[in-house]
Amino acid sequence: MTTAQERAELLAEIGGQNKATMGAVLGTGSIAKATERADGTMEATIRIPEDAMAWEPAVLIMPHSGVIELTIINDDKNTHACLLPSNGDKKFIGLLNHSKGRATLELDGPGYYWYGSPAGNDEGRGLTAAIVVTGEVPPEAKLDRPAQPRP
């Protein structure tokens, strides 16, 4: 049985660029939660650290469905991009070295979405991350039945 400490050690082994593998293994990075304004709009910052080829956080949690305003920062000394999910069409932004931009997304929930940097194999090297929308569907969309057991 792998302990929590062993897990952290093993993750460290496979983390980062050109260590255990060429790139960072997806889903092994950091996690953070978006903040919420009084009007329900959510806010968060996602960032590419220098030589990380990965998004921070690797998992961004939205407390509910709706609109999120992202600040997107490229602290790397290379050029990347960002292609994000949003109802209507994917949102694209180019990210020159040391640049900062914004994106406004509308996402349903619950559910989670992957996004990435659509350039070369940025996505495979580690520049693929998740947005996790938590919560429930609106009450009127629920089935007319008693509450059911969940896993």
Add this chain to the structure above:
Amino acid sequence: MTVEYVDAGEAFNHNQLSSLPHSAPDVTRGVNYERILNARNESNNWITYYGDYDGKRYSLLDQINADNVKNLKVAWIHQASSTGLIASTSTYAFEACPIVVDGVMFVTGWDGWLWALDAVTGEQLWRYKHAVPFDVTLCCANVNRGCAVANGKVYMVTQNAQLLAIDATNGQKVWQKTIGDVRAGESASIAPLVVKDTIITGSAGGEYGVRGHIDCWDLETGEQRWRTYTVPKPGEPGSETWPADGEAWQRGGANHWVTGTFDPELNLYYAGTGNPAPDFDGEVREGDNLYTDSVVAVDVDTGEIKWHYQFTPHDLWDYDSTMEMTLFERDGKKLLAHFDKNGYMFVLDRTNGELQHVSPFVDRIDWGTITRDGKFLPRKYPDKEGEPCHFFPGPAGAKEWTHASYNPEHDLFYVPVADVGATATRRRREFKEGMPYWGAAVEVDVDNMAGSVSAFDSHGEEKWRYRLNVPMAASTLATAGNVVFAGTPTGEFLALHAETGEKLWSFQCGSGHHSSPSTFTVDGKQYVSVPVGWGGWLEGIVPGMSGQGHGAALITFAL
């Protein structure tokens, strides 16, 4: 020293980096109930899912006909593909039926895609892409069967159970409604149907123990008009067919996941319903389990079920009855024909549901027998825990959701037939919301399979058969040109003679067919369009072809 960031600006729609004009002529503005009532008489267009409310998938166009179809050539190809990580990454498929109005085609893809195309050139005019969660619960792949059009809008559902109204001139969303609970395992794949000033949808998720329903929404606002559950609560009509003291009805299935047909004179919507849940473990749901595996005739104004007919009472083989209910007339009688997964063709009086006759339409049926007068005699089914049971047809049925067509001139139904068996071994499991709830281990045969496009008259007599060595998995299209079009799992798009089944023409599309072709004219020239893109529930339909590889194109043919 702090260095100022370069301003990267605001993220914008990815489709701005394309040649798209982002606009289309306002062709759906004049599409209303009156026009859809007469859809067959404007065969130059294909304005509703089946081409008409009656579900015949029959076009009056005859420019392309049995004499000249051998000259059919590719006019244009629309290509699409998957970008990034999407739900059902390995099993998405192109299952839609293209809608065409006055030279503009509207077609849905997998994963929330909707395209408006120039129907003559194939040029992409605009596109809409809904964001579909990666983890949405999809029993049978990332698919969508089509859209509806009316009053300047395009209507579609998404895999995460949303109903969308899209501006048909620019692809912008007008409104959105959540129509199901993704946490419960609900999803949506149905092509909506416009009836009067409403739009009708249904739900998917029968493999997850949901309670099926049919919904009616206001065409302009999205406000709900009615919801009818297809599994009754205790005390409601039909509830006596479920265990009285149990919870089985709460997870009973009976999902309406394929578009129904509509008789405007009777004001009835004929909805097919899906399997009961758990699919193969009947001991936890004793009784007939209404209204699973049934046709329910629903008053479109109120949602009231006026009558029903159950094709597979107490189903133990996963024999959904969601596929089309074709409306036709014979000897002055209003009838309905249905080719069920269980291998039998049923003809009913559609005014009251009275059975006219039953007949088999596939060679191998050994789960049991249904007599011509409708006596239901099951023989083989998963019964004892851990004991394998092999039966024909397998759980994808003798005909999956893909549609038959009907040529009234010849009184012939053209049926995409699948002939493959399966082994189910009962394995009871506790119900947990959002988890698969089959009650069995299931393995569909990878060899010993066959298929055909078979022609039956309305009495159930087979008139001809075009044989394949794999099960059919795509809808047929019949035209007044005496031609039947059908796509095969191996990629051929066939034109068959409507009276003899003789192969007149074929084209290798490069990927298997799992969709519904349509036909139309623009400026007097006839076209036939077929979405091509192998995928879907292949482990159930034809697992022997599940390694065939993907495709994702819409191919349009003309003389």
